[in-house]
Amino acid sequence: MIKAVIVMNTQGKPRLAKFYEYLPVEKQQELIRSVFGVLCSRAENVSNFIEAESIFGPDSRLVYKHFATLYFVFVFDSSENELAMLDLIQVFVETLEKCCKNVCELDIVFNYSKIHTILDEIISGGQVLETSSTEVMRAVEEISKLEAASNAITLIPKSACEVGSSAFKYC
Numbered sequence: 001m002i003k004a005v006i007v008m009n010t011q012g013k014p015r016l017a018k019f020y021e022y023l024p025v026e027k028q029q030e031l032i033r034s035v036f037g038v039l040c041s042r043a044e045n046v047s048n049f050i051e052a053e054s055i056f057g058p059d060s061r062l063v064y065k066h067f068a069t070l071y072f073v074f075v076f077d078s079s080e081n082e083l084a085m086l087d088l089i090q091v092f093v094e095t096l097e098k099c100c101k102n103v104c105e106l107d108i109v110f111n112y113s114k115i116h117t118i119l120d121e122i123i124s125g126g127q128v129l130e131t132s133s134t135e136v137m138r139a140v141e142e143i144s145k146l147e148a149a150s151n152a153i154t155l156i157p158k159s160a161c162e163v164g165s166s167a168f169k170y171c
Contacts, residue, residue, distance in 0.1 A: 001126040002085075003056060004031070004075040005092075005119060007108060012036035015070070015108040016115055020126035031055060039064060039071055049082050065089045069105055080128075088131065092122055095133040099140070117143055 007016040014032050023031070034055045042050075052062040056075055063085045064073040072093060074085045093103065095118050100107040108115055121136045122129060130136050 001079055002074060002076045002123055002128070003060065003126065004073075005123065006032060006035060006071075006073040006075070008032065008036060008071050008073070009105050010040075010069050010071070012040070015105060016112075016119070018116075018119060018123075020123075035062065035073055035075075036071075038062075039066075039073070048086060061085075063089065065093070067093060067103070070103075070108070084128075088122065088128060091131055091133050091136070092119065095122070095136045095140075098133060098137050114140070114144075 002020055004017070004019045004021075006014060006018075008014045012033065017028060017032060019028055035052075038050060038055070048064050050062040050064075052060040052075055055062070059077045060075060061078070061080075061082060062073060062075050063082055064071050065086065066072075072089045074089055076085055096103040096107070096115065099114060099118065100111060117140055118136060121139045122131075130139075
């Protein structure tokens with residue numbers, strides 16, 4: 001099971017953090033600080049896999065990938081394969097690239113809702129749902145179309161909003 005997905009910048013500021021087990025906010029912040037402490041102290045030429053038992057408890061592992069100014073971090077237990085998690089980070093980043101073109105920190109900040117939608121299409125409740133960025137993009141586009149259509153629906157009939165209508169004077 002995936003325990004958490006964290007995207008943070010190289011200064012340790014979290015840009016996206018999603019925990020799939022309940023943790024109080026203070027504990028989440030403490031864990032994010034601990035993860036950053038481990039990541040920033042690692043050399044560039046070492047493995048992207050870390051035993052995270054000292055941070056997240058027994059049976060916890062962490063895999064990360066560093067792109068430009070962002071760290072993409074997945075925390076998971078032994079039921080998940082480390083290489084599959086590394087590949088899942090790649091799927092997540094590729095999907096973000098399709099949405100935002102050259103993903104940077106500002107894209108994550110200003111497209112927060114869309115980023116969460118993408119992540120929710122890939123992972124739900126700590127379980128992997130989809131590993132194809134094409135399928136994820138198709139689902140995200142469908143959700144966007146539905147949101148646009150629902151925003152276009154008005155709840156007050158246009159005839160009730162005609163000038164002089166006594167039913168709705170303030171339409």
